Amino acid sequence: MTAPLPAVLVHQPGVLATEEIVARLTEHARQAQGALAPETERALRKASAAFSSWAGAEGVAALPASPEALAAYVDALSGLGRRPASIRQAVWAVATLHRAAALPDPSKAEVVRLALKRMSRTLGTRQRQAAPLGKADVNQIFNKAGMSLRECRDVALLLTMRDMLARRSEVVALEVADLRFAGDGGGTVLIKRSKTDQAGAGAVCWLRPRTVGELRRWLDAAGITKGPIFRRVGRPGIVGATALADGEVPRILKRLVEQAGLDPAAISGHSLRVGMAQDLVANGADLPAVMQAGRWRSPTMPARYAERLLAERGAVARLQE
Structure with missing residues (x-):
């Protein structure tokens, strides 16, 4: 320790x-x-x-x-x-x-x-759930974001977390060496270790072309060629050498959400994870697929995140149809 x-x-x-x-x-x-x-x-x-x-x-x-x-x-x-x-x-x-x-x-x-x-x-035993940041929210945030160096980093972090269904500790641990860019504009990123993978077996996540584009923009603008991807941006636009602390992630998300005209009150480091799980279920993914995407060992949390969508597709809903 x-x-x-x-x-x-x-x-x-x-x-x-x-x-x-x-x-x-x-x-x-x-x-x-x-x-x-x-x-x-x-x-x-x-x-x-x-x-x-x-x-x-x-x-x-x-x-x-x-x-x-x-x-x-x-x-x-x-x-x-x-x-x-x-x-x-x-x-x-x-x-x-x-x-x-x-x-x-x-x-x-x-x-x-x-x-x-x-x-x-x-x-009671029911836990409060972080407010989701789904596809529509992310698109609104993306369209409202500015062009400063800090906002460039924040947008890249937002899209990366969504594609990965990342926990905040996972996204701040990413390094340039963990990225692989594909010929079609997309890419992959390696999560070397996570909350449910303390032994470090690792997991590879797909990154969409828009996410890769924003990552490239951030890395080029910040002059980052190795080491941590997401770093502190000071004033005037000085990029730090060390990785962001994971406690900075919720503050970044709240700032982006507020700037986009959305309510930041219930936003947390889990909001993108919740939103992507819901979007996957809405797109027809079953729980095992969502568990694999989010590296959950149990269906409890993804089922909780998407419980209303799952109810709409349940036995009673099918009987009504």
């Missing part, structure tokens, strides 16, 4: 930082180097620090935590109206740290299981 887990926890209130616990966490962090995705590491640190701070304020131990304390934390987060997925991630972080420290996992206790069921009944 990029930094040892003890740095997150041992100085937090509510943590019983015995030498043995610190030694276990330090050894686990050493062994785990390179085993977790950067996003997973960040999520673990953030959720762990939040639980530790809560435990300190409540006067209970965070590590080791009692099942009763973890159950109370679930209830507290539920009372704040946190999303169910966020609460389950908090429980996962606490469980992960206890396993790393070779301590009993409090999340396995019945009192915690009941707290999670109580949370589900209170808040």
